Amino acid sequence: MMFPMFKQLIVQMFRKPFTNPFPAKYAPKSMKKFMEDVEKGKAKINPPVEIPDEETFRGRILYDRDKCIGCQLCIKVCPSKAIEFKKEEKKIRIYIGRCIFCSQCNDICPTNALSMGNEFLLASDSKVNDELVVE
Amino acid sequence: MNGEFILKLVLECILLPFFAIFFGLLLKGIDRKLVARMQARVGPPIRQPFLDVIKLFSKENIVPEHAVKWIYNAMPLVCLASSIMVLFYIPLGFPPLLAGHGDLVLVLYILIIPSLAMIAGGFASSSPFATVGAQREMVTMISYELPLSIVIMSIAFYLPGSNSFSLDFISSHPLWNSVGVLGFAGLILLLMSLIIVTPGELAKVPFDVAEAETEIAEGVMVEYSGRNLALFYMADGVKIFAFASLIVAIFFPYSISPLLNLTGLYADIANFLFFILKVVIVMIFSVSIIRAAVARYRITSVVTGYWVTVAMMALIGLLLLMWDMHYHVRWS
Amino acid sequence: MAHEYELSIGPIHPALKEPIMIRVKVEGEEIVDVDVIASQNHRGIEWLGMNRNNAIQSIYLAERVCGICNFCHPSCLVMAVEEIADIEVPERAQYIRVIQGELERIHSHLLWAGVAAHELGFDTLLHYVWMVREKVMDVLELVNGNRVTKSIIMYGGVRRDIKEEHVEHIRKMLDYYRNAFSKLAKFFLEDKTMEKRTREIGILTERDAIELAAVGPTARASGIKKDVRQDFPYFAYPDFDIHAITPDELTGYTVGDVYDRIVVRLLEVKQSIDIIEEALNEMPSGEIIAEKKLVKLMAKIKASEGEAVARYEAPRGEDIHYVKLKKGFEPLYSWKVRAPTYINILSWRPMLVGYQIADIPIIAASIDPCMSCTNRIAVVKDGKERIFTSDYFHELSVKKTRRLMK
Numbered sequence: 001m002m003f004p005m006f007k008q009l010i011v012q013m014f015r016k017p018f019t020n021p022f023p024a025k026y027a028p029k030s031m032k033k034f035m036e037d038v039e040k041g042k043a044k045i046n047p048p049v050e051i052p053d054e055e056t057f058r059g060r061i062l063y064d065r066d067k068c069i070g071c072q073l074c075i076k077v078c079p080s081k082a083i084e085f086k087k088e089e090k091k092i093r094i095y096i097g098r099c100i101f102c103s104q105c106n107d108i109c110p111t112n113a114l115s116m117g118n119e120f121l122l123a124s125d126s127k128v129n130d131e132l133v134v135e
Numbered sequence: 136m137n138g139e140f141i142l143k144l145v146l147e148c149i150l151l152p153f154f155a156i157f158f159g160l161l162l163k164g165i166d167r168k169l170v171a172r173m174q175a176r177v178g179p180p181i182r183q184p185f186l187d188v189i190k191l192f193s194k195e196n197i198v199p200e201h202a203v204k205w206i207y208n209a210m211p212l213v214c215l216a217s218s219i220m221v222l223f224y225i226p227l228g229f230p231p232l233l234a235g236h237g238d239l240v241l242v243l244y245i246l247i248i249p250s251l252a253m254i255a256g257g258f259a260s261s262s263p264f265a266t267v268g269a270q271r272e273m274v275t276m277i278s279y280e281l282p283l284s285i286v287i288m289s290i291a292f293y294l295p296g297s298n299s300f301s302l303d304f305i306s307s308h309p310l311w312n313s314v315g316v317l318g319f320a321g322l323i324l325l326l327m328s329l330i331i332v333t334p335g336e337l338a339k340v341p342f343d344v345a346e347a348e349t350e351i352a353e354g355v356m357v358e359y360s361g362r363n364l365a366l367f368y369m370a371d372g373v374k375i376f377a378f379a380s381l382i383v384a385i386f387f388p389y390s391i392s393p394l395l396n397l398t399g400l401y402a403d404i405a406n407f408l409f410f411i412l413k414v415v416i417v418m419i420f421s422v423s424i425i426r427a428a429v430a431r432y433r434i435t436s437v438v439t440g441y442w443v444t445v446a447m448m449a450l451i452g453l454l455l456l457m458w459d460m461h462y463h464v465r466w467s
Numbered sequence: 468m469a470h471e472y473e474l475s476i477g478p479i480h481p482a483l484k485e486p487i488m489i490r491v492k493v494e495g496e497e498i499v500d501v502d503v504i505a506s507q508n509h510r511g512i513e514w515l516g517m518n519r520n521n522a523i524q525s526i527y528l529a530e531r532v533c534g535i536c537n538f539c540h541p542s543c544l545v546m547a548v549e550e551i552a553d554i555e556v557p558e559r560a561q562y563i564r565v566i567q568g569e570l571e572r573i574h575s576h577l578l579w580a581g582v583a584a585h586e587l588g589f590d591t592l593l594h595y596v597w598m599v600r601e602k603v604m605d606v607l608e609l610v611n612g613n614r615v616t617k618s619i620i621m622y623g624g625v626r627r628d629i630k631e632e633h634v635e636h637i638r639k640m641l642d643y644y645r646n647a648f649s650k651l652a653k654f655f656l657e658d659k660t661m662e663k664r665t666r667e668i669g670i671l672t673e674r675d676a677i678e679l680a681a682v683g684p685t686a687r688a689s690g691i692k693k694d695v696r697q698d699f700p701y702f703a704y705p706d707f708d709i710h711a712i713t714p715d716e717l718t719g720y721t722v723g724d725v726y727d728r729i730v731v732r733l734l735e736v737k738q739s740i741d742i743i744e745e746a747l748n749e750m751p752s753g754e755i756i757a758e759k760k761l762v763k764l765m766a767k768i769k770a771s772e773g774e775a776v777a778r779y780e781a782p783r784g785e786d787i788h789y790v791k792l793k794k795g796f797e798p799l800y801s802w803k804v805r806a807p808t809y810i811n812i813l814s815w816r817p818m819l820v821g822y823q824i825a826d827i828p829i830i831a832a833s834i835d836p837c838m839s840c841t842n843r844i845a846v847v848k849d850g851k852e853r854i855f856t857s858d859y860f861h862e863l864s865v866k867k868t869r870r871l872m873k
Contacts, residue, residue, distance in 0.1 A: 002658075002659045003658060003659060003660070004653045004654055004657055004658055005589075005591055005592065005654060005658060008591075008595065008650075008654075009591065018598050018601075052605060052608055052609040053609050053612070053630075053633070056609070056610065056611065056612040056627065056630075057608075057612045057613075058612040058613050058618070073761075073762065076520060076521065077520075077521065077523050077524065077761065078524075079519070079523075079524040079526075079527035079528060080527075100527065100616070101613060101616075101618075102527050102530075102616070102618040103612075103618065103626075104523065104527070104618070107626060107761060108761045108762070116612070
């Protein structure tokens with residue numbers, strides 16, 4: 001056949017689009033207002049694609065403060081210098097805005113105080129708000 | 136000519152351009168949505184072209200330093216005006232507004248003007264990309280004019296009478312009713328040639344060589360922005376409308392009012408709506424599906440494609456029509 | 468005589484999304500001369516890699532040399548360091564590395580195929596191919612936890628094992644691609660417009676390819692049987708029967724045009740599927756990393772001295788990393804990256820001259836250029852413009868070599 005795409009076109013035309021319309025089918029006029037509406041329950045958000053395996057997924061880092069012994073090994077290996085040491089408490093503070101989600105700090109932590117979470121919708125208007133700083 | 140007639144004419148002449156722009160943009164929206172669905176995408180909402188135009192009008196209108204300013208600024212307007220002008224001579228479900236003042240040949244000539252305006256605008260913008268684009272547009276124009284004129288000539292040649300070039304006459308004498316077996320095959324060939332000419336005339340894939348985005352960065356449009364680009368954008372929509380109406384007027388001039396037993400104003404409205412539907416269907420087949428199904432040609436292939444393949448197809452169509460007139464092989 | 472004028476494609480141009488500049492002299496539509504001006508953008512990534520706190524951090528920097536080849540560059544770096552520090556990699560880790568590398572090849576080649584279709588104005592094919600590509604991206608996310616950056620390689624092994632329940636998903640993906648292959652081949656190789664735009668376009672003769680030292684699919688499409696996996700096998704590749712793919716396997720003859728490059732990449736996707744299948748079947752059990760304690764590993768790298776060159780067959784061609792370590796010096800003492808595109812760019816000239824402006828995007832795209840891998844010369848604007856010549860750079864590199872040799 002000279003133009004094999006024709007058949008595929010017709011098939012696809014009557015099929016549901018492949019795209020997952022996240023967060024809404026058409027871009028809302030104001031994203032901020034849309035998110036506020038979603039919080040109030042006025043608008044509905046189209047869910048993102050599900051996480052395939054929660055165990056291996058690398059989302060927002062989780063920090064168990066009590067387990068941390070302040071050895072600073074994570075600070076040594078962190079490639080993007082996202083972790084800060086709090087001297088007086090001997091604990092750490094992680095800036096998610098700088099984190100590259102490599103989970104290297106998880107591997108080196110001697111007490112398993114760090115682990116990768118499942119949260120990945122981390123867009124924000126400030127780099128240092130509560131959601132983007134883990135301590 | 137009485138006062139009421141002139142008033143009606145003036146009113147219609149004011150209304151038609153607005154409707155043409157509105158419907159042209161709507162056609163663009165339908166086209167984009169449909170192509171998106173063919174590509175398994177969600178696509179923009181149908182009103183997206185309107186939002187685009189509003190946005191473009193609010194943007195700064197930049198004129199390049201070395202451009203020939205008056206040509207550069209005038210051409211978008213010329214392009215839009217001439218595209219709208221075509222519609223005055225084409226029956227849109229009712230007789231054309233300027234019936235009797237121009238025929239198919241005039242329509243052919245006016246159809247060249249938008250392309251010429253784009254070429255002049257491209258050259259005037261003094262960008263090498265625009266220059267290449269304008270040259271390509273010229274070559275494309277020369278290429279598709281040959282099969283296009285063969286098709287038009289064949290139709291006029293086939294119809295009897297002295298006013299066979301008049302679109303009003305053509306659309307009131309549907310061709311399919313009067314042809315025999317050979318003529319039917321000939322008409323199919325002519326229709327196919329006209330459908331292949333459409334993407335070339337409207338600068339769509341596979342014949343959008345003059346505006347190839349990945350090759351010469353939108354070619355003739357590369358320097359245009361703001362209001363000027365919006366005018367070109369609207370002209371593109373109107374051009375789709377005009378060319379699809381031309382195909383409808385020549386090949387599918389049937390009206391729906393006799394089927395529904397309507398008369399008077401209702402008949403006009405029904406016919407007009409039916410006409411709009413036909414235009415949309417013609418656009419889907421001649422623009423959307425072709426646009427989605429193939430890759431862009433090189434300019435050399437465009438020329439050989441139009442001059443050899445499509446022109447040959449149209450010529451065979453003409454030949455079949457001539458035989459049909461001679462031998463009169465009927466269906467029975 | 469026709470009027471000659473110059474067009475510059477790039478540094479910003481819709482066909483080449485990355486900063487590179489091709490200056491073409493055209494006569495009408497025909498190209499008569501080509502000049503490539505690389506390095507419109509300098510990131511200084513090698514310098515950064517040498518100025519980390521330790522070698523582990525450099526892995527993640529290498530991962531970001533190029534977003535698509537985010538497994539090739541770190542594994543190339545890791546191989547070099549392993550050679551210097553004499554780290555024995557467990558066999559299971561080598562198999563996992565092979566699987567990861569081939570998964571990456573599939574997704575890179577499919578991404579390229581989509582881009583090539585877009586350069587030809589065939590957007591439906593672009594969307595179709597990228598839709599098909601989602602499958603391997605899903606598997607990558609499942610196995611590695613993220614769609615793009617895998618963060619899986621480590622000195623002496625890999626960081627995460629392939630779980631038993633994931634193997635089934637990978638096998639399903641392989642079946643999916645086996646079925647999709649015939650469809651993809653039909654769309655790319657049988658479509659008349661595609662054929663018209665790619666056959667006999669951008670021919671790189673075998674002789675030119677050898678003289679310009681082309682690598683990867685670009686060289687193989689010209690009929691050169693050259694593949695690092697075949698010639699100098701690394702990882703677990705010696706266990707597999709790998710041969711360099713040339714287009715005559717499918718079409719029966721070699722032309723060296725864009726069409727052949729499409730053929731080679733499609734066949735390589737098929738080859739990758741077979742390799743992954745075999746690797747899954749024959750993967751031995753055991754450890755996945757030589758040294759689990761990262762602190763110990765860092766100490767070992769700190770204590771070793773020497774230099775090494777590692778070669779890796781990236782989807783785009785041969786990738787070379789040179790690494791030097793010094794005793795008592797924690798980060799890499801010297802690190803040099805030679806990405807495949809840097810070599811392949813040279814073949815643009817013979818490919819482009821004599822063809823039309825319309826062919827520039829597809830010919831440029833046919834080597835699968837990745838400019839982010841290629842930054843070299845910095846043009847510093849310091850009030851006035853300063854351009855470093857190659858002589859100056861030669862002088863600098865001689866000095867640097869002397870310094871390293873001390």
